[in-house]
Amino acid sequence: MRAGRVLTYLLLALFVVVYLFPFYWMVATALKTLADLYRFPPTLVPSPPTVEPFISVLFKRGYLRLLLNSVVVCLAAVAAGIVLSLLITYPLTRLSVSARFRRGLLGWILSLRFLPPIVVVIPFFDIIRRLGLYDTRSALILLYTVFSLPFSVWMLKGFLSEIPMELEEAAMVDGATRLVAFFRILLPQLAPALLATGVITFALMWSEFMFAFILTGTPRAQTFSIGVASLVTQFEIIWNEMAAVGVISALIPITLLLAGRRYVVQALTFGVVREKS
């Protein structure tokens, strides 16, 4: 029995090492010098390790600009997305709305999650080109905001329906207006939920590729994902630099989602997995 358990754990440890080895290989490659890169057999540990590839992509290739674009686009879209989804979820959970409308709206918003984005992006490309918005961060902010709504509406709907209404009602009986009750009573209670929703939608937008790929053309508006792809698909690949951008690109959502790990599965399944309703 004892030996069996040890064997099981060894097997599991081996599985984890093999499963996560690709990550290690990317990080190791990103820290290698060019000479180290072409050594045969390939070295498992970079010797000597160098951060040169990171500096080279960020500063010489100008990827800092793409990083900045990504941060600006995602932050703006997260903020706008949260305001808009509160505008939907607050009335749905706090004010009197017909049950049929409520179900219909939530269902429709959920179905948008399953809409293949390429279906929308082709006409959208045509429209924004005509509007002169091609290759602007504004176009991306608009689209990211809208496409984050299914997630944030469903997340916030779940959180809001869990916060009891008594405190707000008591405040309103004491003469506070609904607006005051919202800002003074509800919002502080909702803050952790807003943070979780923001963190997860930020990570999802950060990973987005197709819209940015089709709707931008220059570093003026390109996001970091586009930078990653352009290093991979260029004619002669510089492996350590490509790995370095891969590391930066993966590090941000991984850090964010590890912080919000309690909500990851819940978010990806629209709350179904945590609560059955």
Next chain:
Amino acid sequence: MRTTAVLDADERAVRRATHAARLRRATPYLLMLAPIVLLLALVVYPMVYNVNLSLRSYRTGEFVGLHNFLRVFDDALFIESIKATAVYIVLAVSIEVLLGLGLALFIHRTVTSGLLRSLFYVLMILPMVTPPVAAGVIARLMYTPNYGIINYLLHAVGAIQRDIEWLSTGPTAMFSVLSVDIWQWTPFVFLVAFAGLQAVPQDILEAAKSDGASSWNLFRYIEFPYLRSLLLLVLVFRVTDTLRVFDHVLVLTGGGPGSTTEFLSVYLYRVAFKFFNLSYAAAISFYVLIIASVVFTLLQRLLVTEAVM
């Protein structure tokens, strides 16, 4: 004279009250107006726009009726891409479900320490939250013929004599693209199934165990019924997401070699932005939309009968 004045005032008060009540009733809908209009403008309007686009020739702008819609039937590349997409969906989803479910059962049965469970849980989140383009980078590093660690390892154990050009032949390219999907999304199935297993009442399991039920029977008759609707949910997500696969394919193979990994989204992208025929692309995207809706509706109907959502 006096009485009518009083009546007037009353009537006015009543009218004001009903007006206020009507406004109060309308408030929730007014609040929701802005986001709903935005959703309609940015998601539904483009689809309407697509209709107009697809019925015209993109070059001349002249009305061509259903020409673009009928063209697909003679388009060998479109048919190829439908086939490739179907193969991709079936293989990716079935392997992910089997592996993820197996893994969840294995961990659930054998790992009892809470700390190890949550450690494993966290580690499995990592591939899933990696951006697809970064996963493409990783796969590029692993599969590349010269620097790639996979060829090196295969050489080392004597499995191959000559480097495999993973991304340059059809079957191996399909394998490479699939492997990324499976690596990233098996954890999703695992996490959902694992969460579901926690919800199975312990007393029923204990009772069955003391009656001498085998491990398989425990799964088949007690755990599986609890998991069924969750697995359907996983299917809805995985099938619709593999149907739209784009990012890591573009990075890894760009749809090649030839058109062996040119899945629907990749093909659509090429028609729209390489051949620059937005009208034909719009017509194709209707077919994609129809496929997506049919898949979604079918799976959702199954789910509703299971009463999860």
